[in-house]
Amino acid sequence: MTLYNKNIFETVRMIEKENLDIRTITMGISLLDTIDSSGKKARTRIYDKIMRLAKDLVKTGNDIEDEFGIPIINKRISVTPISVIAAASDDKDYIAYAQILDKAAKEVGVNFIGGYSALVQKDFTESDIGFINSIAQALSETERVCSSVNVGSSKAGINMDAIKMMGKVIKDAAYLTKDQDSIGCAKLVVFANAVDDNPFMAGAFHGIGEGEAVVNVGVSGPGVVKSALEKVKGEPINVVAENIKKTAFKITRTGELVGREVSKRLNVPFGILDLSLAPTPEIGDSVGRILEEIGLEACGAHGTTAALALLNDAVKKGGIMASSSVGGLSGAFIPVSEDEGMISAVKAGALTFDKLEAMTSVCSVGLDMIAIPGNTEATTISAIIADEAAIGVINNKTTAVRIIPVYGKDLGDTASFGGLLGYAPIMSVSKFSSADFINRGGRIPAPIHSFKN
Amino acid sequence: MKAIITVIGKDKVGIIYNVSKVLSENSVNIEDISQTIMQDYFTMMMLADLSQIRCEFNELKDILEKTGDEIGVSIKIQREEIFESMHNI
Numbered sequence: 458m459t460l461y462n463k464n465i466f467e468t469v470r471m472i473e474k475e476n477l478d479i480r481t482i483t484m485g486i487s488l489l490d491t492i493d494s495s496g497k498k499a500r501t502r503i504y505d506k507i508m509r510l511a512k513d514l515v516k517t518g519n520d521i522e523d524e525f526g527i528p529i530i531n532k533r534i535s536v537t538p539i540s541v542i543a544a545a546s547d548d549k550d551y552i553a554y555a556q557i558l559d560k561a562a563k564e565v566g567v568n569f570i571g572g573y574s575a576l577v578q579k580d581f582t583e584s585d586i587g588f589i590n591s592i593a594q595a596l597s598e599t600e601r602v603c604s605s606v607n608v609g610s611s612k613a614g615i616n617m618d619a620i621k622m623m624g625k626v627i628k629d630a631a632y633l634t635k636d637q638d639s640i641g642c643a644k645l646v647v648f649a650n651a652v653d654d655n656p657f658m659a660g661a662f663h664g665i666g667e668g669e670a671v672v673n674v675g676v677s678g679p680g681v682v683k684s685a686l687e688k689v690k691g692e693p694i695n696v697v698a699e700n701i702k703k704t705a706f707k708i709t710r711t712g713e714l715v716g717r718e719v720s721k722r723l724n725v726p727f728g729i730l731d732l733s734l735a736p737t738p739e740i741g742d743s744v745g746r747i748l749e750e751i752g753l754e755a756c757g758a759h760g761t762t763a764a765l766a767l768l769n770d771a772v773k774k775g776g777i778m779a780s781s782s783v784g785g786l787s788g789a790f791i792p793v794s795e796d797e798g799m800i801s802a803v804k805a806g807a808l809t810f811d812k813l814e815a816m817t818s819v820c821s822v823g824l825d826m827i828a829i830p831g832n833t834e835a836t837t838i839s840a841i842i843a844d845e846a847a848i849g850v851i852n853n854k855t856t857a858v859r860i861i862p863v864y865g866k867d868l869g870d871t872a873s874f875g876g877l878l879g880y881a882p883i884m885s886v887s888k889f890s891s892a893d894f895i896n897r898g899g900r901i902p903a904p905i906h907s908f909k910n
Numbered sequence: 911m912k913a914i915i916t917v918i919g920k921d922k923v924g925i926i927y928n929v930s931k932v933l934s935e936n937s938v939n940i941e942d943i944s945q946t947i948m949q950d951y952f953t954m955m956m957l958a959d960l961s962q963i964r965c966e967f968n969e970l971k972d973i974l975e976k977t978g979d980e981i982g983v984s985i986k987i988q989r990e991e992i993f994e995s996m997h998n999i
Contacts, residue, residue: 461997462944462946462948462953462955463948464993464996464997465914465916465955465993466916466948466949466953466955467997468992468993468996468997469916469918469986469988473984520968523967523968523971524967524988524989525988525989525991525992526986526987526988526989526992527988527992707996707997710995710996711992711995711996713995714991714992714995
């Protein structure tokens with residue numbers, strides 16, 4: 458046989474027992490050519506374009522899943538940031554844009570559509586301000602629309618006025634979706650250094666510099682990495698790094714194959730492959746458990762940041778060797794409510810908010826899916842975003858905040874979001890006020906790129 | 911198109927017979943076959959050529975899965991490329 462039996466067996470085991478999957482096929486669609494001074498016309502064009510390009514996305518994904526025998530969990534769409542598209546429209550009815558995206562998403566059968574977004578890392582346009590103020594309502598009145606706002610970049614600095622606004626937007630979204638444990642906030646990401654080609658929700662959008670349409674693929678497999686590490690118990694840490702790298706290589710190769718096949722069948726160019734260890738609440742699909750396998754009693758113990766740094770870097774190295782199309786975020790996600798190991802680490806008191814913040818300086822994104830008390834001040838949430846943006850902007854990496862101040866809940870309670878979004882114990886945040894800091898507004902200047910220490 | 915068929919489960923009489931019967935009925939040629947015990951599982955792997963196949967890939971997949979259920983083993987069919995891409999540069 459051209460292939461060794463043990464290789465075939467290994468692949469089958471990865472899929473069957475270790476939850477190797479293609480986490481998402483995300484079609485990026487440019488909406489730049491739908492811009493019109495009539496909002497109504499623009500929205501009709503948006504709808505028509507999504508329907509035309511993405512009508513076969515779900516079916517193609519399902520066909521490939523059957524033929525290759527690898528699960529493709531999500532099929533999604535990302536579009537050009539709507540703040541850009543809607544800026545020219547006469548009616549400034551941003552909610553109507555959200556609704557048309559939601560309608561198109563439902564009709565083509567994708568579970569999320571990303572791009573209800575604004576890029577305000579340096580400053581706002583007048584339209585941006587109106588748009589950002591519409592986000593909370595848009596998230597509460599739609600089911601599948603995801604929103605993101607980029608508030609800082611290493612080139613432009615940090616827009617503190619935008620950060621101040623986002624604290625309030627998050628509180629409003631929490632209130633407007635209070636009947637579902639404030640789930641609106643789970644669909645809203647505040648970025649620094651956002652990337653244009655990320656296929657993962659809720660932060661996906663189709664960047665301005667991207668092409669007409671593109672297929673981006675997100676692969677995952679925390680369970681595969683964990684199993685691979687079980688075979689090197691007690692070995693030096695460089696062996697751990699090597700082992701993660703090899704595993705990441707294999708996972709990435711699979712993703713590239715699927716991405717190219719989807720692209721061929723839909724006749725849409727293949728964009729990037731994002732190898733991100735994206736956990737789910739299921740047993741055997743946790744990044745927290747990988748960190749524990751490396752030698753920590755619980756995720757959050759001292760040493761967690763170092764172990765995560767090693768993991769994130771090794772994943773990137775393996776991925777980049779395996780494919781020339783690696784992009785997006787690529788690394789290890791640490792969304793608390795979506796990770797079985799992290800949920801139990803929080804419950805055990807091992808993993809705190811402050812430790813998570815430290816971890817975000819070396820993970821692939823940021824503070825993700827963290828439930829906090831519903832009565833947290835908007836300015837405190839803004840300050841959390843500012844801290845996170847600072848980590849990203851100073852260190853030239855993407856960071857993000859997806860935080861849920863669960864309305865009516867407090868320490869000791871658990872918020873439940875359902876499905877892949879999981880559930881999370883409410884975590885405590887500082888009781889001390891950051892209001893005067895946030896209320897200053899203005900901009901943190903772009904950082905110096907020399908004299909690094 | 912080529913595919914790899916994997917059978918994993920407890921060894922018993924007639925596994926190869928049952929699988930190759932389904933393949934033959936659908937005009938699928940077996941190019942290579944091997945079986946072994948791996949990590950306590952009986953595993954059989956077949957390399958099959960689907961260029962003359964008389965049904966849809968999905969139909970064959972369903973029939974094989976059903977056959978597997980009947981004889982108490984797991985039978986999977988996957989396109990060969992997924993293994994090639996993962997293990998060969």
